[in-house]
Amino acid sequence: MTLRLYDTRAQALRDFVPIDERNVTMYVCGPTVQSGPHIGHLQSALAFDLLRRWLEHRFGRVTFVRNVTDIDDKVLANATPDEPWWALAYRMEREFTSAYEAIGILAPSYEPRATASIAQMQEHIQRLIDAGHAYESGGDVYFDVRSWPGYGELTRQSLDAMEPAGDADPRGKRDPHDFALWKAHKDGEPDSATWASPWGTGRPGWHIECSAMSRRYLGAEFDIHGGGRDLRFPHHENELAQSTAAGDGYARYWVHNGLVTVDGQKMAKSLGNFTLAHDLLAERPARVVRYALAAAHYRSNLDVSERGFDEAAAALDRIDGFLERAERVAGDAPSEIPEAFATAMDDDLGVPQALAVVHETVRAGNTALGSGDEEGARAAFSAVSGMMDLLGFAREGDGSRGAAEERALDTLVRSLIAQRADARAEKDWATADRIRDLFADAGVALEDTPDGTVWSIDG
Template sequence: MKLYDTKARRLMAFEPVTEGEVSIYVCGPTVQSEPHIGHLRSALVYDLFTRWFEANGKKVTLIRNVTDIDDKVLEKAQETKTPWWQLAHTNELLFASDYRKLMIRDPSYEPRATGHIPQMLSLISLLIERGHAYQALDGSGSVYFDVRSLPSYGSLTNQPIDEIEVEGIGSGKKQPQDFALWKAAKKTEPDTAKWDSDYGPGRPGWHIECSAMATHYLGAQFDIHGGGLDLRFPHHENELAQSSAAGHGFAKYWVHNGLVNIAGQKMSKSLNNSVYSKELFSLAEPQVVRYYLMSAHYRSVLDFAPEVLEEAKTALERIYGFLERAERELELTRFQELELEINLPEDFVSEMNEDLNIPAALAVIHEAVRSGNTHLDEQRLSEASQQRSQLYKMLEIIGLAPNQWLVGSSLEHQALDLLIKALIAERNAAREAKDYARADAIRDSLIQAGIELSDASNQTHWSLS
């Protein structure tokens, strides 16, 4: 498999640190607010990576953290007059609910920043010991990373130190580019948002949180560090710096997913054009949203407008329509069972191995639908059965197989199937009795309801028109 490594700025052959295993750390949400479309897309990207690695026999350990203590969380809590921990927990539950709706599987571990303060303080202590960090010069109790102590600083985003955007001047810094590892407690912040340390009460900086959690769960070196493109700087640049300075190999590959545009404009708080998950789910079923979110290559910009969900719905209905038709027409034949050991199409495997090219893999899926329908039209049942089995296997890998979704929808289909089959039986009886007016009336009523009948030599099938 090939991955685009952001640090190397090119496609690279993926070679895991440990043969047969894949270790992934993904920056999860900062839970100061409810989830939006960008959060869902990012989580889905790494769910798809995990599924594909597992389909290739790899044992995957996926860590997706929750940043539950941060400047943004405290600011939002103050603004809403809500305890910060309550705000964080409430939003964390919303994220978890949305992940489940989209069939995004749970990570191996989902650590909260607040549960790993000792690991962060240990890493800070090591950086001071190695000469890469220092206590604030103003005696405030903060601790900063000395960017000039690390010659490779800026290597992720290819920026010279003097041209780097300053994170905040700060009176206790040696130079403006230095960033906080530990933030001294402020009188304006609640006592519950501070922890004791050798430097005085305070809380961790954002960047040290992920470095500490990643190495705690995955070790000093692991395979992939992922996250949104907006995290490359300063967050990931600073993670890489402090982990390298600690002597850790850290991430072998850096992978970043693209951002979301709303009707051609970048989604941002300043433009007030954010699309939140509750709006997405009010416009379309979760499996349609999942299809839409994977419809652009993960490194590309994903554009949103309400009509794209209609397009995704139509595409998904075309896929499911073939599967339903194949199930009906292969019933009571020697091809009615799925071939569980069937090989994936070579084109699908090739596209998935080319930096997880899901849009191209979806094109392979739609070609399978087209050719499968042709095989059914021409009564080539063996070939139609093979296409159906391959299609199911491809859909299972990307999390869109019908049997992976909620039971409720399949129960609705079963009920509809029973009703329509009863009408078909009544129509067949009318035809045998030469009551053609009744038979035609049943057929016409089904057509008006959007049900199309197809008379084969030995049975009648139905489909949504």
């Protein structure tokens, strides 16, 4: 089956055909690092991590770029005399990296900071001025939206129905919808946040950053541009206009993830209804967080709840329990990817349907173990291992037990199982019951099979 992705620009599912099948290229808008990451940031990063992993499985190589916006109005606003903007940005960037790594987000191929591509931004702005699509006014430079007939095509909006751009002083604009490409230095802003330019000292606007950085690292045309649904307008609309107006092909597919909501309302720092990633990861194992955020389709809104995290923990316990039991008979069986799983992932990254295949295979594997069907158990183990590895759910690390702890626990449990068997053989029912109750209190489930008693964590 051909991989299909929902393209926001086309507003339809499209067969994915990369420019170069040997190297898929993808750019994802990264964080503006004015403060620490919340659950919504994790969910968005995870959506594109899952897409990247599947693209690597299908095509082999993916050049994945995710930027860091380290110069912005919000970064400057949150700086203090004791922590200048560049120090705040770096500290917050490290918090994002730590949270991403905790839930198993693969590191990008490149992760450029905006401040490292100022020259490329200025070059892009000059190309727009030369082409008649941008103009300078009092040290600011604006994109002339009425000069570009395609403006509005990403979000299917007419220009006159749009809200005016609120990213710069409107007095220097020819049209209220024109947006800033370069912002002149203002009184009260630190000198360290300004760069020399042909239009005077200043700093870049937000939108130009991604156009310049994607071109620098992926070329004038690349396969996929990703980001949250809330970035479609004005950010991505402006990116598309300023890149195509400069003569670049830009992104062939636009992929947007849904939002995290709380009681049906978008989670956002500006609304004050967010949960910081640090606090969530202090309360829940990282693998549980990853599973809970992956369980909804990437284009759907995810309403977070304690119940959702509890269900994720129980689901992982069931999967891990099977893998631990089946590993005893599977040995070094190679990983495999079932056709039903691949079909789900090829259908616009259907992770919820793919997880359903995981659980169906776990149930079949448990049945095989219970009936002594070692071949069936081995096949299920290979499939579940392959699917979980591909989805980024390693059993070691990221909050799960390490190999040494696993071996130690297995030794202790097996010792108690042997003591229980001896007690039952000697009709010492009090001792047998005491050991049974100890297992129950610890959440350990026992199953007597023709080959002996096996144990698992009771999910």
